[in-house]
Amino acid sequence: AAETVKIGVFEPASGDNGAGGKQETLGIQYANSVAPTVEIGGTEYNVELVVVDNESSAEKAPTAASQLVSEGVSVVLGTYGSGAAIAAAPTFEQAGVPAIGVTCTNPQVTEGNDHYFRICFLDPFQGTVLANFAADNFEAKKAYVLTKLGDDYSAGLGFYFSEAFQGLGGEVIQDTFPEGNADFTSYITTAINEGADVIFAPTSTEAAQLIIDTAASQGAEMPLLAGDTWDSNVILSAAEGKNIQVYVTTFYQEGGNEEFDSGIKEWINADSTNLANNGGNDTVAAVTAMGYDAYFTALEALKNAGSTDPAAVTEALPSTTCTGVTGAIAFDDVNGDAIRDTAYVKVANTETAQWDFVAEQGVN
Amino acid sequence: MGKKKNIIISALLLLALLAVIMILEQRLPATHIALTVLKKGCIYSLVAVSMNLLNGFTGLFSLGQAGFMLIGAYAYAVLTIPVDARASVYQYFHGGVIQFSVPVFAGLLASGILAAAFAWLIGLPVLRLKSDYLAIATLGFAEIIRAFFQWDVLGPITNGSNMLRKYPSFTSVTFPFLVCGVCIAVMVLVIHSSYGRAFKAIRDDEIAAEAMGINLAKHKRMAFCISSFFAGVGGGLLAMYQSSIQSQTFKSAMTYEILLIVVIGGLGSVTGSCIASFLFIACSEWWLRFLDVETKIGDFKVPFLRAGFRKVVFSVIIMAIVLFARKGIMGSREFSVDGICKFFKKRFGRKKEVKL
Amino acid sequence: MDFISKNLPYLLAGISVGGQYALIAIGYTMVYGILRLINFAHGDIFTVAALVLVYSSTIMPLYLSIPLTLVATVVLGLVVERVAYKPLRNAPRMSVMISAIGVSYLLQNLALYITGGLAQTYPAIPIISNTIKIGPATTKIVTVVTPVLTIVLVFALMQLINHTKIGMAMRSVANDFETSRLMGIKVDNIISMTFVIGSFLAAVGSLLYFTNYASVVPTSGAMPGLKAFVAAVFGGIGSIPGAVIGAFIIGICENIIKGLGWTTFSDAFTFALLIVILIVKPTGLFGEKATDKV
Amino acid sequence: MLKVNDLKVNYGGIEAVKGISFEVPEKSIVTLIGANGAGKSTTLRSIVSLVKPSNGKIEFLGEDITGRDTNDIVAKGITLVPEGRKIFPDLTVLENLKIGAYMRKDNLTEDLNWVYDLFPRLKERHWQAGGTLSGGEQQMLAVARALMSRPKLIMMDEPSLGLAPLIVQGIFEIIKEINKQGVTILLIEQNANMALRTADIGYVMETGNITLTGSGKELLVNEQVRAAYLGK
């Protein structure tokens, strides 16, 4: 095909969310290798990915977004981490380019914004799921909620969890840790001293590793709960061989789609850069699967629009549906959020260093 | 005579620049990267000049700039979010406690005033400190301010760790250019006033300055407050530019970045700070982006190119500038028509007696 | 008893954190003392040391990779000094500092480029990474080793600086390069020496630190670097015992604050403490007042 | 002993020394006098490579030392008492003296006692930080520090600056004494009267050039010199 359609990949490759952003990008890139062309309005188009690094920062996001717009992309995918998405939204809106959020779970990304859609569930949902899970499975009465100071993802998810958990009659102890904190002994000690039944720590993987390590070495016996960010092989290797229970909610469970799993594993293993970006092994992260689905959702939208014009794609998106590896994707007509009512709960198997499926959990 | 002519020519040049920008704006799509870089560049110019006023002209080594920008940004955002949008912004805090909003310019003014007021308070204890001790104390204050703004208890005002948004922002480049231009012009006026000379005297020798009857405490505080005022306004503009803010943005890394700009531009050179700001932003966020993308020319895969390479190259460029242009691009000179003429005469004309 | 068992972990954490800060802080203080340079890159050298061990331990046994790390870090310190600071010997002080910020950027970005930004798991070093029980608290052996080692090293350093010819030369170089040269001192060698010691301590600090917190990211060194610098200022920049005492005070206070539940302000508190000290003693706890005779 | 040939030194665009040549014979006292800004200090500074000459050759004991590292030159036996004293403010008086003998490996006690005898004030204040000494005390320290290195050639840039008359006399006594002990001396002095009286050879510098040469006694009675520098 001679024609080209550009899809923008607006993801962090550096900064706090660099690791997650790269895994998400991998999913998109793999999808692109699976379906390098798309037929729009009867013409075959090559799909070209335009990748920019938003550095996980609200301050750098506008230039990164403008860069995509200037390159003439028809639709944008991303981003991991809500802050950068929110900061870039006006740029996309002004340029009339639609964006599909992959794993930005903060409600404010799409709220009141016609151009931002997303395929993941939201923090209120995720927080509630986890609170229910804690109450149902562990009969937890007291939760220790540890969030990162100044991190809206962390604070938001912590907030929704606390609300739901208190709604279920539980008690919550709130704590925050500052940026760059490495020593979590004091926090875990507080959790133990307070007699918490579960620890809920919606944080980046970086802190997660340290939290897991400290919890194990301080002999904390209560389970550790976290949101989608912890669904990463980094967590698995941190938990490996330790006496600790780590539960996460997530979008995808490896093994959910054999074909996808084996395909992407092969693809990752074939290229050292990809392997490095995936953290040196071929475990499939949920965000990767989400990236994969986002790409196909975008292709569907392009097909529906019958044109590469961003405006047409925006028009077409609300009614676009797609069956992805993480489930069926459709957008609600309030904000353009994904219609999803279940999340997967997984536990880290400390012997095999794999995720074990626990349950599908809804809000009720 | 010569001086007046210079001022006129400089003013004309500035007008021409403004015209170019307005034309660019007409020609390019509103979200073009060039325009975005221009917007950010001029905001950074303002902040860099404000830092230069302190570090370069008064010799007060302060690393609190990000803190004052944070205050400015929050002041602007908190005060200008429309009342009906507050419920959704302050979603975790039941709409917040502030239930009014002020116009844009009042908001920007408030940014500056609040930052200056904080500076005044902070200045009382810390301005007695010398050089590096002052630096670390101001850096510390910036961190403390950040922790405060993230504090849950203040959430109804600051929205805690969550972002503020939905306040009025700008879309055209002309707006930040005009605001920053006026602010920088005011700072230039200060620098060239009698007070500016006093600042420079303090920089050169505090004891001698005091012996000349210059009240150190008063003048240092003055410089600190002026600098913070404009850093605050810069913060407010940055908030507008980003259209959402979060205290996390204003980390000490931001201060270092501004300091880099100031030194690369030349300590004690206003135009140096401005030029360096644009170059810095354009380089780090625009021109070098291609380095992040794996590229194949034919079958040949260009080595090294992948995510992160841009930043490596960028840091090398910075190091090179620092090492080879020790006094920055402009040194302590200013960009002027006269200067250019002299430069060319020196380069291409016959070598006359060179004066230092 | 209950009180102790509840609070001992905070104290232990404080002491061990303090010891780690101290090792880094000494490097800051030494370089500052001699070049009047806030070596912003010091924290990153610390990170690089960790990464060197991470990567080298995958291809060789630890008893080789640990010495290799120490050597590599020292070499890195030397190279940084030669390339980024030496050419600026006569440049304004601010330029050198900017150069330091530049090096810090470069090292961080290189680390980011090489690791891809993903957290690297630090290899467990036998013996010191084992856990032990101290009374009711569990901790790693390294927690106990750190403060002891710190104090031993500091003692040795103080001896070197105050009672040897090299030490005297270091202090004179700190005052004035030119005149030191006039005394026949090889200024560049003395400065290199400082960087060797500083980087060596950073490498040792890095071993102990990451044994405790087993994950390394490109920005890992930033916070401990900043804290260590605060500690150095706290104790009076240029004073080695000051830096160490400052580091321990900061480490312990930080953890007590966390124990009290003021976690939002644990960092802010560190700075607040610093500012209070500076207001009472403008040159830090042990800082000598600059002798500026009129 | 020291031979300077066609030495030129620039500061930026300004030529401070414009091609001077002179010699310092072994075991002599040579003085360089001249008005403010004539380039005297610059000459001394370029001999020990604190500023790099743009042209010329400097020979010490027959060896070319032009542009060598300062510490190497010092190691060969030249010491400079710099203009503006330049003592180490944070080191104690005793440490300042010890650092003066940095290049030496032998026992210092004897020499310490010697300089303490010359400047009793320093002994009294041996524990005090150099920076808090009075101007004159610092000057004494600077001279004493230089003596501690037991140089072959000692170059003094205005050693009597800011010293009380009594001590000024003392300084010239010391110069004569160490000269008797075999040390060669190159002296810059504003106190031209005393300097020329003490010196074997004198050079007069004016705006970067040497304009007059002669024995100390000759210059002392030279009309031009009297008018310009002796003020009588």
Added chain:
Amino acid sequence: MSNNVLRVNDITMQFGGVVAVDNLSLEVNEGEIVALIGPNGAGKTTAFNCITGVYEPTNGSVSFYGKQLLESHPRGKMKKMYKGENAGTYKKRLVPTPDLITKAGIARTFQNIRLFSTMTVFDNVLIAKHMRAKQNLLTATFRLNYAEEARMRKETMELLEMQNLAHLKDEIAGSLPYGLQRRLEIARALATQPKLLLLDEPAAGMNPQETQELADFIRQIRDEYQLTIFIIEHHMDLVMQISDRVYVLDFGKLLAKGTPEEVQNNPHVIEAYLGVSEEDA
């Protein structure tokens, strides 16, 4: 009384165990040139620093034109360590900063030259005018003080011309030769419009010829600006030539005072300070 410009009462300055100035009292009268001499480390510069507020004296008081300028007494740790006299005499604590003292009309130069070395000669002098200008930040920024500014510049120019520095007005102060720097420092001090000028070793680094010129210059400015001058100097020719009275310090204490002749012939002074004069040697 009326022509008493400066009066120093029982000033003691103690640094740790070192008593730099010990119970010093002296006075300087209107229109006089008074010299302060003494061996190195006698405490002369320290006395100047106390008068100008750079140091807070441990004990004692200073008055200027009959008005109390500063007063201090041993406090804190110093109470026990204090070695001076009159410990109980001074009760108040009045320690103005140096800028206030300059404002009151005492200007000084420094033993180690302290110019604004990166600024031009012109600006160095102009700075001194800042203090007395009628302006505030706003008027100065927006140039509403243009008349004042013009006056400052004019006066500066006049001063430079008077000092023969006008042709150097655009030179960077730090690159001037030593002697000119000293002269500029004096010009700068004069620009603060002082009534009393303190000079700390102005002739240091000058040859006899230049010293002679300086002597004339000092007399000239005294007459031209109706100044009172208090000078520290080791060049005896200069001191003997220009001063009306001389104070001699030794170990912080007053050793002698009187006319130049009296002092010159005082055996104590000869023993401690002057030595046998060159001519006799």
